[in-house]
Amino acid sequence: MTTELTDKLRQVFVEALELPADVDVDNLKYRDIEQWDSLGHMTLVAAIEDAFDVQLDTEQVIDMSSFKVALDMLRGMNVDG
């Protein structure tokens, strides 16, 4: 389940932020790349909510500062891949 979750979240990041193939998604942090700016962040949040059928609260949106944090957050919500 964990691998599935990671793979799915990675795919969400790639599609929502329109990332090129060579980006190291797993180590990506907010504002590391131009695509993940504040507007990109909102797109990403919306994509995660859609993909995993969750609604993030404002604190989670603000705290989601990296791929790893996002992954931990979803795990903490017992989200399935």
Added chain:
Amino acid sequence: MADTTPAPLAGRVVVVTGGTRGIGRATAGLLAQAGASVVVTGRDDVRVKAVAAELSEANGVPVSGVAFDVADFDAVGPAFKAIAAQHGRIDGLVANAGILEDALIGMIKADLVERLLATNVAGTIATVQAAARVMMRKGGGSIVVLASIVGEHGNLGQTAYAASKAAVATVARSAAKELGPRGIRVNAVAPGMIDTDMIAHLPEKMITDRVANTALRRLGDPLDVARVIRFLISDEAAFVTGQVLGVDGGLVL
């Protein structure tokens, strides 16, 4: 060409905060007439449910009522989350909830300012934020916030209230820039003197003077404002965003 279909908002879900009285209620009624599924919100659960039932019966569309106080910033997000879960989407928001308290400069107390800012400014921001997050997931939407002519021009005895409404207009202008790329339009209406409960306490002379200073020589009706809000919510206004539209009959303050 104007959309002349009988139900141009059919299939849309529109939330009207402060929807149990005055402009909010008139707007909820017009939106329901246009076929929208309307969610009316207010602080009083009994009143909210009663208004929702009346509007639903009168218009033959689903109208639901949800009670919460927009001044409770942390309550707004969960309320919208529940609305989105129930309806599956939110296409429109009329952030109408607001309070009016007058005081001359020398009489303004800190708690009056805090109340006005909590409901009119923070409440509007919380509502726009919560609705926008749902709209983003569905690819867009339309938001209308309620500013005021006094926020644009100022008014004697309304320094704090006018400041709060000026801030609301700025919410529309700023949010429009931020949310436009996500397909969400944000506009404000700035009513003049409208015949609602909010002016019931004013002296007759003041109302007479205001009417004399209004080009159309009458008070506004809540429906005058509601029609403009309906327009801004609809696709008729598809290329309108970041605007503060006066609905004041030509009132000069």
